[in-house]
Amino acid sequence: MLISPYGEKLIDLLVEGEALDELRDQANRLPSVQLSERSVCDLELLATGAFSPLDRFMGRKDHQRVLEEMRLSTGHILSVPITLPVEDDSEIHLDQEIALRSSRNELLAVMTIEEIYEWDRREAAEKVFATQDVRHPLVAEMHRWGKFNISGRLRVLQLPPRHDFQELRLTPSQTRARLESLGHSNVVAFQTRNPLHRVQEELTKRAVQGLDGALLLHPVVGMSKPGDVDHYTRVRTYKVLASNYYDSSRILLSLLPLAMRLAGPREALWHAVIRRNYGANYLIVGRDHASPGLNSEGKPFYGPYQAQELVERFKGELGMGIVPFQELVYLPEEGRYEEASKIPVGAQTASISGTQVRQEYLENGKLLPDWFMRPEVAEILAETYPPRHRQGVCIWFTGLSAAGKSTTAEVLTTLLLEHGRQVTVLDGDVVRTHLSKGLGFSREDRDINIRRIGFVAAEIVRHGGTVICAAVSPYRATRNDVRNMVGSDRFVEVFVDTPLDICEQRDIKGLYARARRGELKGFTGIDDPYESPEHPELRLDGGFQTAEENARLILQYVAREGFIRGVGD
Secondary structure (H helix, E strand, O other): OOOOOOOOOOOOOOOOOOOHHHHHHHHOOOOOOOOHHHHHHHHHHHHOOOOOOOOOOOOOHHHHHHHHHEEOOOOOEEEOOOEEEEOOOOOOOOHHHHHHHHOOEEEEEEEEEHHHHHHHOOHHHHHHHOOOOOOHHHHHHHHHOOOOOEEEEEEEEOOOOOOOHHHHOOOOOHHHHHHHHHOOOEEEEEEOOOOOOOHHHHHHHHHHHEEEEEEEEEEEEOOOOOOOOHHHHHHHHHHHHHOOOHHHHEEEEEEOEEEEEOOOOHHHHHHHHHHHOOOEEEEEEEEOOOOOEEEOOOOOOOOHHHHHHHHHHHHHHHEEEEEEEEOOEEEEOOEEEEEHHHHHOOOOOOOOOOHHHHHHHHHOOOOOOOOOOOOOHHHHHHOOOOHHHOEEEEEEEEOOOOOHHHHHHHHHHHHHOOOOOEEEEHHHHHHHOOOOOOOOOOOHHHHHHHHHHHHHHHHHHHHHOEEEEEEEOHHHHHHHHHHHHHOOOEEEEEEEEOHHHHHHOOOOOOOHHHHHHHOOOOOOOOOOHHHOOOOEEEEEOOOOOHHHHHHHHHHHHHHHOOOOOOOOO
Protein backbone atom coordinates (compact mmCIF):
# COMPACT_ATOMS: atom_id res chain seq x y z
CA MET A 1 0.00 0.00 0.00
CA LEU A 2 1.11 3.57 -0.62
CA ILE A 3 1.75 5.62 2.50
CA SER A 4 2.30 9.36 2.68
CA PRO A 5 5.86 10.49 3.43
CA TYR A 6 7.00 10.09 7.01
CA GLY A 7 7.53 13.06 9.24
CA GLU A 8 5.33 15.52 7.37
CA LYS A 9 3.16 15.95 10.45
CA LEU A 10 4.99 15.24 13.66
CA ILE A 11 3.27 14.04 16.81
CA ASP A 12 3.45 16.49 19.72
CA LEU A 13 2.21 15.15 23.04
CA LEU A 14 3.47 17.98 25.26
CA VAL A 15 0.84 19.77 27.34
CA GLU A 16 1.31 23.53 27.72
CA GLY A 17 -0.22 26.62 29.36
CA GLU A 18 -3.00 26.47 31.95
CA ALA A 19 -3.75 22.88 31.02
CA LEU A 20 -0.24 21.94 32.18
CA ASP A 21 -0.75 23.34 35.70
CA GLU A 22 -4.11 21.62 35.99
CA LEU A 23 -2.73 18.29 34.79
CA ARG A 24 0.25 18.49 37.11
CA ASP A 25 -2.01 18.97 40.13
CA GLN A 26 -4.11 16.03 39.01
CA ALA A 27 -1.05 13.82 38.34
CA ASN A 28 0.34 14.30 41.83
CA ARG A 29 -2.76 12.55 43.20
CA LEU A 30 -2.56 9.60 40.81
CA PRO A 31 -0.92 6.19 41.35
CA SER A 32 2.51 6.08 39.68
CA VAL A 33 4.51 3.75 37.49
CA GLN A 34 8.27 4.25 37.63
CA LEU A 35 9.90 4.01 34.21
CA SER A 36 13.19 2.36 33.39
CA GLU A 37 15.80 4.49 31.64
CA ARG A 38 14.88 2.71 28.41
CA SER A 39 11.22 3.65 28.76
CA VAL A 40 12.17 7.24 29.65
CA CYS A 41 14.08 7.50 26.36
CA ASP A 42 11.12 5.99 24.49
CA LEU A 43 8.70 8.41 26.13
CA GLU A 44 10.84 11.39 25.13
CA LEU A 45 10.93 10.34 21.48
CA LEU A 46 7.22 9.55 21.47
CA ALA A 47 6.50 12.99 22.91
CA THR A 48 8.50 14.88 20.30
CA GLY A 49 7.38 12.91 17.25
CA ALA A 50 10.57 10.97 16.56
CA PHE A 51 8.51 7.77 16.33
CA SER A 52 5.69 9.37 14.27
CA PRO A 53 3.07 8.28 13.47
CA LEU A 54 3.20 6.27 16.72
CA ASP A 55 1.75 8.40 19.52
CA ARG A 56 1.81 5.98 22.47
CA PHE A 57 3.45 2.85 23.81
CA MET A 58 2.19 0.09 21.55
CA GLY A 59 -1.08 -1.71 22.11
CA ARG A 60 -1.59 -5.37 21.32
CA LYS A 61 -2.43 -4.97 17.61
CA ASP A 62 0.50 -2.67 16.89
CA HIS A 63 2.85 -4.87 18.91
CA GLN A 64 1.86 -8.07 17.15
CA ARG A 65 1.95 -6.61 13.65
CA VAL A 66 5.36 -5.04 14.31
CA LEU A 67 6.68 -8.44 15.41
CA GLU A 68 5.29 -10.20 12.35
CA GLU A 69 5.41 -7.60 9.57
CA MET A 70 7.47 -4.61 10.83
CA ARG A 71 4.40 -2.41 10.45
CA LEU A 72 1.93 -0.65 12.72
CA SER A 73 -1.72 -1.61 12.48
CA THR A 74 -2.13 1.46 10.22
CA GLY A 75 0.33 -0.03 7.75
CA HIS A 76 3.12 2.44 8.52
CA ILE A 77 6.62 0.99 8.78
CA LEU A 78 8.00 0.50 12.28
CA SER A 79 10.32 -2.41 12.83
CA VAL A 80 11.01 -2.38 16.59
CA PRO A 81 8.38 -2.69 19.37
CA ILE A 82 7.99 0.40 21.58
CA THR A 83 6.22 -0.95 24.65
CA LEU A 84 5.80 -0.19 28.33
CA PRO A 85 6.13 -3.42 30.31
CA VAL A 86 4.92 -3.78 33.89
CA GLU A 87 5.40 -6.75 36.18
CA ASP A 88 2.00 -7.01 37.82
CA ASP A 89 -1.41 -5.99 36.51
CA SER A 90 -3.18 -6.33 39.86
CA GLU A 91 -2.65 -2.66 40.80
CA ILE A 92 -3.77 -1.21 37.46
CA HIS A 93 -6.96 -1.46 35.47
CA LEU A 94 -8.52 -0.27 32.24
CA ASP A 95 -9.63 3.38 32.01
CA GLN A 96 -7.40 4.23 34.98
CA GLU A 97 -5.12 7.25 34.82
CA ILE A 98 -1.56 6.79 36.09
CA ALA A 99 1.42 9.10 36.45
CA LEU A 100 4.63 8.08 34.68
CA ARG A 101 7.75 8.98 36.64
CA SER A 102 11.49 8.60 36.11
CA SER A 103 13.76 6.61 38.43
CA ARG A 104 14.40 9.92 40.24
CA ASN A 105 10.64 10.35 40.78
CA GLU A 106 10.37 13.17 38.25
CA LEU A 107 6.79 13.51 37.00
CA LEU A 108 6.88 13.13 33.21
CA ALA A 109 3.47 12.17 31.86
CA VAL A 110 -0.04 10.91 32.49
CA MET A 111 -1.33 7.79 30.76
CA THR A 112 -4.95 6.75 30.44
CA ILE A 113 -4.77 2.96 30.39
CA GLU A 114 -6.70 1.60 27.42
CA GLU A 115 -4.98 -1.79 27.05
CA ILE A 116 -3.31 -4.34 29.33
CA TYR A 117 -1.98 -7.44 27.62
CA GLU A 118 0.50 -10.25 28.10
CA TRP A 119 3.42 -10.61 25.73
CA ASP A 120 5.73 -13.50 24.92
CA ARG A 121 9.44 -12.89 25.60
CA ARG A 122 10.56 -15.79 23.45
CA GLU A 123 8.43 -14.72 20.50
CA ALA A 124 9.66 -11.12 20.74
CA ALA A 125 13.30 -12.22 20.99
CA GLU A 126 13.02 -14.54 18.01
CA LYS A 127 11.17 -12.13 15.74
CA VAL A 128 12.96 -8.88 16.61
CA PHE A 129 16.48 -10.14 17.34
CA ALA A 130 16.37 -13.46 15.46
CA THR A 131 17.91 -15.23 18.47
CA GLN A 132 17.27 -16.62 21.95
CA ASP A 133 20.95 -16.24 22.83
CA VAL A 134 21.23 -14.38 26.15
CA ARG A 135 24.60 -12.98 25.06
CA HIS A 136 22.47 -10.54 23.08
CA PRO A 137 22.14 -7.60 25.51
CA LEU A 138 18.42 -7.09 24.89
CA VAL A 139 17.54 -10.79 25.03
CA ALA A 140 19.16 -10.91 28.47
CA GLU A 141 17.56 -7.64 29.56
CA MET A 142 14.08 -8.73 28.49
CA HIS A 143 14.12 -11.39 31.20
CA ARG A 144 13.64 -8.64 33.78
CA TRP A 145 10.89 -6.80 31.92
CA GLY A 146 7.35 -7.17 33.22
CA LYS A 147 5.13 -9.80 31.61
CA PHE A 148 2.35 -7.30 30.83
CA ASN A 149 2.41 -4.32 28.46
CA ILE A 150 0.20 -1.29 29.02
CA SER A 151 -0.91 1.26 26.44
CA GLY A 152 -3.12 4.30 26.18
CA ARG A 153 -3.35 8.01 25.56
CA LEU A 154 -0.31 9.99 26.72
CA ARG A 155 -0.20 13.56 27.96
CA VAL A 156 3.37 14.64 28.57
CA LEU A 157 4.04 17.28 31.23
CA GLN A 158 7.75 17.63 30.59
CA LEU A 159 10.57 16.00 28.70
CA PRO A 160 13.13 14.23 30.91
CA PRO A 161 15.44 16.92 32.31
CA ARG A 162 18.78 16.84 30.47
CA HIS A 163 21.49 19.19 31.70
CA ASP A 164 24.34 18.36 29.31
CA PHE A 165 24.89 19.75 25.79
CA GLN A 166 21.52 21.48 25.89
CA GLU A 167 22.26 23.50 22.75
CA LEU A 168 22.57 20.22 20.81
CA ARG A 169 19.45 18.51 22.14
CA LEU A 170 17.11 19.36 19.30
CA THR A 171 13.64 17.91 18.83
CA PRO A 172 12.62 16.64 15.38
CA SER A 173 10.79 19.91 14.64
CA GLN A 174 13.78 22.00 15.72
CA THR A 175 16.14 19.79 13.73
CA ARG A 176 14.03 20.07 10.59
CA ALA A 177 13.94 23.86 10.93
CA ARG A 178 17.72 24.06 11.34
CA LEU A 179 18.27 21.77 8.36
CA GLU A 180 15.89 23.82 6.24
CA SER A 181 17.85 26.97 7.08
CA LEU A 182 20.99 25.37 5.62
CA GLY A 183 19.24 25.45 2.25
CA HIS A 184 19.99 22.00 0.85
CA SER A 185 17.34 19.72 -0.59
CA ASN A 186 19.17 16.52 0.41
CA VAL A 187 20.07 15.63 3.99
CA VAL A 188 22.28 12.64 4.81
CA ALA A 189 21.94 11.29 8.35
CA PHE A 190 24.83 9.48 10.02
CA GLN A 191 23.96 7.17 12.91
CA THR A 192 26.89 6.89 15.30
CA ARG A 193 27.62 5.55 18.77
CA ASN A 194 31.43 5.74 18.60
CA PRO A 195 33.99 8.52 18.13
CA LEU A 196 34.57 9.22 14.43
CA HIS A 197 37.84 8.27 12.80
CA ARG A 198 39.11 9.63 9.52
CA VAL A 199 37.50 6.96 7.34
CA GLN A 200 34.05 7.85 8.71
CA GLU A 201 34.79 11.54 8.32
CA GLU A 202 35.81 10.99 4.71
CA LEU A 203 32.76 8.83 4.03
CA THR A 204 30.32 11.43 5.35
CA LYS A 205 31.99 14.19 3.34
CA ARG A 206 31.85 12.15 0.14
CA ALA A 207 28.18 11.35 0.74
CA VAL A 208 27.34 15.03 1.22
CA GLN A 209 29.36 16.06 -1.83
CA GLY A 210 27.87 13.36 -4.04
CA LEU A 211 24.31 14.39 -3.16
CA ASP A 212 25.04 18.13 -2.96
CA GLY A 213 23.41 18.06 0.44
CA ALA A 214 23.91 18.56 4.17
CA LEU A 215 24.98 16.16 6.91
CA LEU A 216 22.88 15.42 9.98
CA LEU A 217 25.49 14.12 12.40
CA HIS A 218 23.14 12.39 14.82
CA PRO A 219 24.86 10.47 17.63
CA VAL A 220 22.92 8.31 20.08
CA VAL A 221 23.14 9.66 23.63
CA GLY A 222 20.45 7.54 25.27
CA MET A 223 21.38 3.87 25.62
CA SER A 224 23.77 2.20 23.20
CA LYS A 225 25.88 -0.95 23.33
CA PRO A 226 27.11 -1.85 26.83
CA GLY A 227 30.78 -0.90 27.10
CA ASP A 228 30.64 1.90 24.52
CA VAL A 229 32.62 5.07 25.15
CA ASP A 230 30.41 7.33 27.29
CA HIS A 231 28.40 9.92 25.41
CA TYR A 232 30.02 12.86 27.21
CA THR A 233 33.38 11.93 25.70
CA ARG A 234 31.89 11.13 22.31
CA VAL A 235 29.97 14.39 22.00
CA ARG A 236 33.10 16.37 22.86
CA THR A 237 34.83 14.69 19.91
CA TYR A 238 31.88 15.37 17.58
CA LYS A 239 31.89 19.05 18.53
CA VAL A 240 35.59 19.35 17.72
CA LEU A 241 35.13 17.70 14.34
CA ALA A 242 32.01 19.65 13.39
CA SER A 243 33.67 22.96 14.29
CA ASN A 244 37.04 22.40 12.67
CA TYR A 245 36.78 19.89 9.85
CA TYR A 246 33.37 20.30 8.20
CA ASP A 247 31.78 23.07 6.14
CA SER A 248 29.48 24.81 8.64
CA SER A 249 26.90 25.40 5.90
CA ARG A 250 26.59 21.67 5.31
CA ILE A 251 26.48 20.10 8.77
CA LEU A 252 24.15 19.99 11.75
CA LEU A 253 25.22 18.22 14.94
CA SER A 254 22.19 17.14 16.95
CA LEU A 255 21.86 14.56 19.72
CA LEU A 256 19.43 11.64 19.68
CA PRO A 257 18.21 10.36 23.09
CA LEU A 258 17.50 6.91 21.68
CA ALA A 259 17.57 3.66 23.63
CA MET A 260 19.04 1.32 21.02
CA ARG A 261 17.91 -2.28 20.78
CA LEU A 262 20.94 -3.53 18.82
CA ALA A 263 18.55 -5.38 16.54
CA GLY A 264 20.78 -5.33 13.48
CA PRO A 265 18.68 -5.16 10.27
CA ARG A 266 15.44 -4.24 12.05
CA GLU A 267 17.29 -1.55 13.98
CA ALA A 268 18.67 -0.06 10.75
CA LEU A 269 15.14 0.24 9.36
CA TRP A 270 14.02 1.81 12.64
CA HIS A 271 16.87 4.31 12.39
CA ALA A 272 15.71 5.20 8.89
CA VAL A 273 12.15 5.94 10.10
CA ILE A 274 13.48 8.06 12.96
CA ARG A 275 15.84 10.05 10.72
CA ARG A 276 13.03 10.60 8.23
CA ASN A 277 11.09 12.23 11.04
CA TYR A 278 14.10 14.41 11.84
CA GLY A 279 14.19 15.67 8.25
CA ALA A 280 16.77 13.48 6.51
CA ASN A 281 16.13 11.73 3.21
CA TYR A 282 19.29 9.59 3.13
CA LEU A 283 20.86 7.38 5.79
CA ILE A 284 24.39 6.03 5.88
CA VAL A 285 23.96 2.34 6.72
CA GLY A 286 27.13 0.73 7.98
CA ARG A 287 28.47 -2.75 7.58
CA ASP A 288 26.92 -4.87 10.37
CA HIS A 289 24.82 -1.85 11.36
CA ALA A 290 23.64 -1.68 15.01
CA SER A 291 25.24 -5.01 15.83
CA PRO A 292 25.44 -6.32 19.41
CA GLY A 293 28.76 -8.03 18.59
CA LEU A 294 29.35 -11.77 18.84
CA ASN A 295 27.02 -14.48 20.07
CA SER A 296 27.79 -17.23 22.57
CA GLU A 297 29.66 -19.18 19.90
CA GLY A 298 31.85 -16.23 18.94
CA LYS A 299 30.00 -15.55 15.67
CA PRO A 300 28.24 -12.34 14.57
CA PHE A 301 24.53 -12.19 15.33
CA TYR A 302 23.78 -10.80 11.86
CA GLY A 303 25.27 -10.88 8.39
CA PRO A 304 27.40 -7.86 7.43
CA TYR A 305 25.03 -6.56 4.75
CA GLN A 306 21.62 -7.65 6.06
CA ALA A 307 20.89 -4.17 7.40
CA GLN A 308 21.65 -2.47 4.09
CA GLU A 309 19.50 -4.98 2.22
CA LEU A 310 16.49 -4.48 4.51
CA VAL A 311 16.56 -0.66 4.37
CA GLU A 312 16.99 -0.86 0.60
CA ARG A 313 13.72 -2.86 0.38
CA PHE A 314 11.73 -0.07 2.00
CA LYS A 315 13.52 3.01 0.69
CA GLY A 316 10.83 3.94 -1.83
CA GLU A 317 8.00 3.73 0.67
CA LEU A 318 9.97 5.66 3.28
CA GLY A 319 11.33 8.25 0.90
CA MET A 320 14.70 7.44 2.44
CA GLY A 321 17.67 6.51 0.29
CA ILE A 322 20.65 4.67 1.70
CA VAL A 323 24.34 5.38 1.42
CA PRO A 324 26.19 2.06 1.92
CA PHE A 325 29.26 2.24 4.11
CA GLN A 326 32.17 1.70 1.71
CA GLU A 327 35.56 0.35 2.72
CA LEU A 328 38.13 3.12 2.40
CA VAL A 329 41.89 2.59 2.63
CA TYR A 330 44.60 5.16 3.36
CA LEU A 331 47.36 5.67 0.78
CA PRO A 332 50.30 7.07 2.79
CA GLU A 333 52.37 8.00 -0.26
CA GLU A 334 49.51 10.15 -1.58
CA GLY A 335 48.10 11.26 1.78
CA ARG A 336 44.51 10.40 0.90
CA TYR A 337 41.77 7.78 1.26
CA GLU A 338 40.47 5.67 -1.60
CA GLU A 339 37.84 2.98 -2.01
CA ALA A 340 39.39 -0.44 -1.53
CA SER A 341 38.01 -1.62 -4.87
CA LYS A 342 39.94 1.13 -6.68
CA ILE A 343 43.37 0.52 -5.14
CA PRO A 344 45.98 -0.49 -7.75
CA VAL A 345 47.70 -3.84 -7.23
CA GLY A 346 50.87 -3.39 -5.17
CA ALA A 347 49.97 0.07 -3.85
CA GLN A 348 51.18 0.80 -0.31
CA THR A 349 48.25 1.10 2.13
CA ALA A 350 47.82 1.69 5.85
CA SER A 351 45.03 0.62 8.17
CA ILE A 352 44.39 0.06 11.86
CA SER A 353 41.84 -2.48 13.10
CA GLY A 354 39.53 -1.92 16.03
CA THR A 355 41.57 -4.42 18.04
CA GLN A 356 44.77 -2.52 17.27
CA VAL A 357 43.15 0.78 18.27
CA ARG A 358 42.36 -0.69 21.66
CA GLN A 359 45.35 -2.94 22.33
CA GLU A 360 48.26 -1.16 20.66
CA TYR A 361 47.28 2.47 21.17
CA LEU A 362 44.66 3.31 23.79
CA GLU A 363 45.60 0.56 26.23
CA ASN A 364 49.28 1.53 26.01
CA GLY A 365 48.67 5.25 26.36
CA LYS A 366 49.76 5.98 22.75
CA LEU A 367 48.05 8.62 20.64
CA LEU A 368 46.52 7.37 17.42
CA PRO A 369 48.23 8.64 14.24
CA ASP A 370 46.61 11.72 12.70
CA TRP A 371 46.01 9.94 9.38
CA PHE A 372 43.67 7.63 11.30
CA MET A 373 42.06 10.04 13.76
CA ARG A 374 42.19 13.81 14.14
CA PRO A 375 44.68 14.83 16.86
CA GLU A 376 42.03 16.67 18.88
CA VAL A 377 39.84 13.55 18.93
CA ALA A 378 42.77 11.30 19.86
CA GLU A 379 43.66 13.60 22.77
CA ILE A 380 40.10 13.60 24.12
CA LEU A 381 40.03 9.80 23.98
CA ALA A 382 43.42 9.57 25.67
CA GLU A 383 42.16 11.78 28.52
CA THR A 384 39.21 9.51 29.28
CA TYR A 385 40.51 6.11 28.16
CA PRO A 386 43.40 5.07 30.44
CA PRO A 387 45.78 2.19 29.66
CA ARG A 388 44.31 -1.27 30.15
CA HIS A 389 46.12 -1.93 33.45
CA ARG A 390 44.36 1.11 34.92
CA GLN A 391 40.90 0.21 33.62
CA GLY A 392 38.24 -1.45 35.71
CA VAL A 393 37.54 -5.16 35.55
CA CYS A 394 34.95 -7.47 37.11
CA ILE A 395 35.90 -11.07 37.90
CA TRP A 396 32.64 -12.94 38.39
CA PHE A 397 32.77 -16.34 40.10
CA THR A 398 29.78 -18.61 39.55
CA GLY A 399 29.18 -22.21 40.58
CA LEU A 400 27.31 -24.35 43.07
CA SER A 401 27.34 -23.63 46.78
CA ALA A 402 30.60 -24.96 48.30
CA ALA A 403 32.22 -25.19 44.85
CA GLY A 404 35.19 -23.15 46.07
CA LYS A 405 34.26 -19.70 44.77
CA SER A 406 34.89 -17.70 47.94
CA THR A 407 38.10 -19.52 48.82
CA THR A 408 39.55 -18.99 45.35
CA ALA A 409 38.39 -15.34 45.38
CA GLU A 410 40.20 -14.80 48.68
CA VAL A 411 43.49 -16.11 47.24
CA LEU A 412 43.02 -14.12 44.03
CA THR A 413 42.44 -10.93 46.00
CA THR A 414 45.84 -11.32 47.65
CA LEU A 415 47.55 -11.98 44.31
CA LEU A 416 45.95 -8.94 42.67
CA LEU A 417 46.97 -6.73 45.59
CA GLU A 418 50.49 -8.06 45.20
CA HIS A 419 50.45 -6.85 41.59
CA GLY A 420 49.26 -3.35 42.36
CA ARG A 421 45.49 -3.53 41.90
CA GLN A 422 43.13 -2.37 44.60
CA VAL A 423 40.30 -4.88 44.97
CA THR A 424 36.70 -4.82 46.18
CA VAL A 425 35.16 -8.18 47.02
CA LEU A 426 31.40 -8.73 46.80
CA ASP A 427 30.81 -12.15 48.32
CA GLY A 428 27.33 -13.63 48.01
CA ASP A 429 26.93 -14.38 51.72
CA VAL A 430 28.17 -10.95 52.80
CA VAL A 431 25.94 -9.19 50.25
CA ARG A 432 22.94 -11.16 51.56
CA THR A 433 23.69 -9.80 55.04
CA HIS A 434 23.90 -6.15 54.00
CA LEU A 435 22.94 -5.10 50.45
CA SER A 436 20.21 -7.74 50.00
CA LYS A 437 18.99 -8.24 53.56
CA GLY A 438 15.35 -9.26 53.52
CA LEU A 439 15.39 -10.98 50.15
CA GLY A 440 14.35 -14.61 50.01
CA PHE A 441 15.41 -17.38 47.62
CA SER A 442 12.66 -17.33 45.05
CA ARG A 443 13.83 -16.98 41.45
CA GLU A 444 12.73 -13.35 41.46
CA ASP A 445 14.60 -12.54 44.70
CA ARG A 446 17.70 -14.35 43.50
CA ASP A 447 17.67 -12.31 40.30
CA ILE A 448 17.25 -9.08 42.28
CA ASN A 449 20.19 -10.04 44.49
CA ILE A 450 22.46 -10.79 41.53
CA ARG A 451 21.48 -7.60 39.71
CA ARG A 452 22.21 -5.57 42.84
CA ILE A 453 25.67 -7.09 42.97
CA GLY A 454 26.00 -6.40 39.24
CA PHE A 455 24.98 -2.76 39.63
CA VAL A 456 27.59 -2.15 42.31
CA ALA A 457 30.22 -4.04 40.31
CA ALA A 458 29.47 -1.97 37.19
CA GLU A 459 29.93 1.27 39.13
CA ILE A 460 33.27 0.07 40.53
CA VAL A 461 34.47 -0.94 37.06
CA ARG A 462 33.30 2.36 35.56
CA HIS A 463 35.53 4.19 38.01
CA GLY A 464 38.56 2.06 37.20
CA GLY A 465 38.38 -0.42 40.07
CA THR A 466 38.84 -4.16 40.30
CA VAL A 467 35.88 -6.05 41.73
CA ILE A 468 35.63 -9.76 42.54
CA CYS A 469 32.09 -11.13 42.82
CA ALA A 470 31.49 -14.60 44.26
CA ALA A 471 27.86 -15.72 44.14
CA VAL A 472 26.08 -18.87 43.00
CA SER A 473 24.21 -16.78 40.37
CA PRO A 474 22.41 -19.85 39.00
CA TYR A 475 20.58 -18.36 36.02
CA ARG A 476 22.30 -17.81 32.70
CA ALA A 477 20.17 -14.87 31.54
CA THR A 478 20.77 -12.93 34.75
CA ARG A 479 24.53 -13.43 34.57
CA ASN A 480 24.50 -12.17 31.00
CA ASP A 481 22.43 -9.19 32.07
CA VAL A 482 25.18 -8.36 34.58
CA ARG A 483 27.80 -8.85 31.86
CA ASN A 484 26.02 -6.17 29.87
CA MET A 485 25.81 -3.82 32.85
CA VAL A 486 29.56 -4.06 33.32
CA GLY A 487 30.55 -4.21 29.64
CA SER A 488 31.57 -7.47 28.00
CA ASP A 489 35.20 -6.45 27.44
CA ARG A 490 35.69 -5.89 31.19
CA PHE A 491 33.77 -8.89 32.49
CA VAL A 492 35.53 -12.17 33.26
CA GLU A 493 33.12 -15.00 33.99
CA VAL A 494 34.83 -17.72 36.02
CA PHE A 495 32.91 -20.98 36.28
CA VAL A 496 34.11 -23.02 39.26
CA ASP A 497 33.03 -26.40 37.94
CA THR A 498 32.81 -28.66 40.98
CA PRO A 499 30.78 -31.89 40.93
CA LEU A 500 27.69 -31.86 43.13
CA ASP A 501 28.86 -34.79 45.27
CA ILE A 502 32.09 -32.98 46.15
CA CYS A 503 30.14 -29.81 47.01
CA GLU A 504 27.97 -31.86 49.36
CA GLN A 505 31.03 -33.39 51.04
CA ARG A 506 32.52 -29.92 51.64
CA ASP A 507 29.32 -28.33 52.93
CA ILE A 508 30.19 -27.47 56.54
CA LYS A 509 26.92 -25.55 56.91
CA GLY A 510 24.87 -28.66 56.22
CA LEU A 511 22.71 -26.89 53.64
CA TYR A 512 22.72 -29.71 51.12
CA ALA A 513 21.74 -32.23 53.80
CA ARG A 514 18.83 -30.03 54.87
CA ALA A 515 17.75 -29.67 51.24
CA ARG A 516 17.91 -33.45 50.76
CA ARG A 517 15.64 -33.84 53.79
CA GLY A 518 13.19 -31.31 52.35
CA GLU A 519 13.85 -28.71 55.04
CA LEU A 520 15.15 -26.18 52.46
CA LYS A 521 13.07 -25.62 49.35
CA GLY A 522 14.40 -24.31 46.05
CA PHE A 523 18.04 -25.11 46.86
CA THR A 524 20.30 -24.80 43.83
CA GLY A 525 21.53 -28.16 42.59
CA ILE A 526 18.92 -30.13 44.52
CA ASP A 527 15.42 -28.94 43.61
CA ASP A 528 16.29 -25.76 41.71
CA PRO A 529 18.43 -25.77 38.56
CA TYR A 530 21.91 -24.41 38.10
CA GLU A 531 22.41 -23.25 34.50
CA SER A 532 26.08 -23.74 33.72
CA PRO A 533 27.80 -21.03 31.63
CA GLU A 534 28.03 -22.05 28.00
CA HIS A 535 31.05 -19.93 27.13
CA PRO A 536 32.73 -18.55 30.27
CA GLU A 537 36.06 -16.81 29.99
CA LEU A 538 37.49 -19.43 32.37
CA ARG A 539 36.27 -22.85 33.46
CA LEU A 540 38.10 -24.09 36.56
CA ASP A 541 38.23 -27.58 38.02
CA GLY A 542 37.00 -26.94 41.54
CA GLY A 543 37.09 -30.57 42.57
CA PHE A 544 40.73 -31.55 42.06
CA GLN A 545 42.68 -28.28 41.72
CA THR A 546 43.51 -26.21 44.78
CA ALA A 547 42.21 -22.70 45.33
CA GLU A 548 45.71 -21.31 44.82
CA GLU A 549 46.19 -23.17 41.53
CA ASN A 550 42.90 -21.82 40.27
CA ALA A 551 43.61 -18.29 41.50
CA ARG A 552 46.92 -18.27 39.61
CA LEU A 553 45.17 -19.40 36.43
CA ILE A 554 42.84 -16.42 36.75
CA LEU A 555 45.80 -14.12 37.45
CA GLN A 556 47.50 -15.29 34.26
CA TYR A 557 44.29 -14.71 32.28
CA VAL A 558 43.76 -11.12 33.49
CA ALA A 559 47.44 -10.45 32.83
CA ARG A 560 47.10 -11.68 29.24
CA GLU A 561 44.08 -9.39 28.89
CA GLY A 562 46.24 -6.48 30.04
CA PHE A 563 44.52 -5.72 33.35
CA ILE A 564 47.74 -6.26 35.32
CA ARG A 565 51.40 -6.17 34.38
CA GLY A 566 54.39 -8.30 35.18
CA VAL A 567 52.87 -11.80 35.20
CA GLY A 568 54.21 -14.54 32.96
CA ASP A 569 52.37 -17.60 31.74
